[in-house]
Amino acid sequence: xxxxxxxxxxxxxxxxxxxxxxxxxxxxxxxxxxxxxxxxxxxxxxxxxxxxxxxxxxxxxxxxxxxxxxxxxxxxxxxxxxxxxxxxxxxxxxxxxxxxxxxxxxxxxxxxxxxxxxxxxxxxxxxxxxxxxxxxxxxxxxxxxxxxxxxxxxxxxxxxxxxxxxxxxxxxxxxx
Numbered sequence: 001x002x003x004x005x006x007x008x009x010x011x012x013x014x015x016x017x018x019x020x021x022x023x024x025x026x027x028x029x030x031x032x033x034x035x036x037x038x039x040x041x042x043x044x045x046x047x048x049x050x051x052x053x054x055x056x057x058x059x060x061x062x063x064x065x066x067x068x069x070x071x072x073x074x075x076x077x078x079x080x081x082x083x084x085x086x087x088x089x090x091x092x093x094x095x096x097x098x099x100x101x102x103x104x105x106x107x108x109x110x111x112x113x114x115x116x117x118x119x120x121x122x123x124x125x126x127x128x129x130x131x132x133x134x135x136x137x138x139x140x141x142x143x144x145x146x147x148x149x150x151x152x153x154x155x156x157x158x159x160x161x162x163x164x165x166x167x168x169x170x171x172x173x174x175x176x
Contacts, residue, residue: 003134006101009033009079010135013103016043017056017081017142023048027146030060030080032073039076040064056080057088061095072096081139083110083132089118092128099129103139 009031016029020043029043042059046052057080065071077099078092084102089111092100100119102112111118112130119128 005036006079006131006134009038009077010081010101010103010139012038012041013079013081014135014138014142016041017139020044020056021146021149027142028056028080028082030056030078032060032064032076032078034064034068034073034076039067053087055085055088056082057084058091061091061097065095074098077101079134081135082106082143083112083114085109086111086116086118089116092119093121093124093126096126097128099131101134102130102132103134104136104143105132 013029013031016031017027020027020029023045024047025044026046027044029041031041032039040060040063042056042061042063044056045054045059048054057078060078060080061073064073064076071094073095074097076095076097078097079101080088081103083104083106084092084100085106086109097119100112105114107114109115112120113132118124119130121127
């Protein structure tokens with residue numbers, strides 16, 4: 001049952017991620033769920049908001065905290081289409097999130113098992129339960145397609161961040 005529920009909510013996160021390129025942002029999105037109900041969702045808004053902290057996870061956590069009237073997101077699960085970075089992984093711990101479900105891993109910047117494992121670090125005052133790989137292929141393909149199109153566009157210069165993000169879409173042990 002949990003796998004079916006995880007797939008359903010991750011599908012919702014992927015639907016939200018598909019909206020990000022319309023705003024020239026990387027297609028990563030997150031959905032916060034509590035007691036089987038969607039509390040909030042967010043997608044990358046760094047470009048649109050000119051805000052380096054406007055990652056999908058942070059946007060969703062802020063919206064959830066506002067809706068619930070508390071920064072403590074106990075009892076909540078966050079579904080995200082790409083493994084969180086160190087900033088976002090730290091925010092999950094600080095928000096006291098119960099559970100995190102990740103689609104694609106990020107071997108170049110991921111902080112939930114790839115480079116670091118911040119949410120499960122026992123030295124911190126809170127740990128987050130983590131499930132990985134839910135709809136990883138779909139999430140990875142969405143990101144790969146976005147970066148292929150960006151590289152082909154004469155208006156968007158290639159840079160190492162884009163290459164890092166494109167490489168980050170492969171599931172563990174995957175090949176391009």
